[in-house]
Amino acid sequence: MSDNKYAQVKLISKPDNLLKTIYTACRTCYSSDSPLNIYECENAQNEEKMLKLISKVISSGHYSTIEHIQISFAISNISRACSHQLVRHRHMSFSQKSQRYVKEKEQFEYLIPDTIENNPELKAKFEQFMGKISDFYLELTSAGIPAEDARSVLPNAASTSMVASLNLREMIHLANLRLCTRAQKEIRILVKRMCDELIKEEPWLKDYLVPKCERLGYCDEDKSCGRKPAKG
């Protein structure tokens, strides 16, 4: 499977005043001025000044300031295996295509992992197997079995789509964990595309939307991929 066949991701919602909102939250903690005055003050028109303070505050671990920013993505063409990994992130919100309410009418769509795609013999068997599953699923639904029960035979490879939302703190956490080479390729590509979409709009976030080793300066996994030295 070429990388292009993995997740399709579009950023569909983000506050226009993202930087000013975070700046106001940061300054409010240290100023006798009201949040509204801070929001409307001269400094809040100066991107460089805002970024300097924001960077200092985030670096010191004062993460509540970035929890005010809510971001939403439209995601499609990911496997159920991948969506299951994503929904483990407890500070995210999801609205996922239902296998109860959306009945498959023909061969369900699925994703073939690269390692199988690259082996023609196994790929052919994989596709055959998906065909057999589909036949049985359709046999079940044709016999009157509701989709919510017939879906029991659908595989992890079945494709799905969702709207996923999260705040900026969780977005950074998600990137730190799932851009790491220890994460499975499909979710790594998905999260990279989420990050790229956001960085297109907010380039300053490129320093934060990185694998965790980039922020730590070392690798805290059992084995380092070599990007950063292992923790001594």
Ligand SMILES: Cc1cc2nc3c(=O)[nH]c(=O)nc-3n(C[C@H](O)[C@H](O)[C@H](O)COP(=O)(O)OP(=O)(O)OC[C@H]3O[C@@H](n4cnc5c(N)ncnc54)[C@H](O)[C@@H]3O)c2cc1C
């Ligand atoms: C490479 C990789 C391999 C994995 N392998 C497995 C596996 O084999 N089996 C498996 O079950 N899972 C596995 N996971 C999933 C992993 O255990 C986490 O469930 C998932 O990454 C979500 O991470 P999180 O809990 O840090 O983040 P989130 O759920 O996004 O939460 C963010 C942060 O909020 C805080 N938080 C959230 N909820 C609580 C809480 N209840 N109590 C205290 N603090 C909380 C924590 O600081 C947490 O880091 C794997 C994840 C990765 C990246």
